[in-house]
Amino acid sequence: MPSATSLTALVDLDGNNLSVGAGALAANTGGILNVAIGPSALASMSVNSNNVGIGPGALVLSSGDSNVAVGRDALSASTSGGTNTAIGQNALNTNTSGASNVGIGHGATCDSATASNQLNVAGIYRHNRLRHTPATLATLNAFVGLADGTRAICSDSDTVVFNATAAGGGGNKVPVWYNGTNWIVG
Secondary structure (H helix, E strand, O other): OOOOOOOOEEEEOOOOEEEEOOOOOOOOOOOOOOEEEOOOOOOOOOOOOOOEEEOOOOOOOOOOOOOEEEOOOOOOOOOOOOOOEEEOOOOOOOOOOOOOOEEEOOOOOOOOOOOOOOEEEOOOEEEOOOOOOOEOHHHHHHOOOOOOOOEEEEEEEOOOOOOOEOOOOOOEEEEEEEOOOOEEEO
């Protein structure tokens, strides 16, 4: 018969925190409304609030607010990012300071450790611009870490020809997609 391991549980009534598991919420000194379930879940979080970490190592380095991480090592590298949602083992585990990201599925990640406003569903669907507010080509080119296939609306295209490379300075609003080098009309 395997040996029993000790289970640590803490209910903090003043801060409305709940932790279950060795090292869970261990560094908390002032954070409120946090839930940490699993060994080392939210272990480094000290004063932040409204986080949920379920699974061994979920949000282990977190010092952000309003994150949800469900799964082993979900959001495990996040140090200052907030309003992220990670569901699945290693989901968003490379995110360090990005905010408002959603990763669903084993290993779902963002374009970079600091990227924000991105969605990755099991590596099948990936999007980093959910709002298609028209923007100038110069603005679209300023985005760092664009993924191939990113879609947007160019507000100053000089062409409306399908599959042509968009160039700014015109008066046309057209849908465009990024091919890794250029924005293409379509």
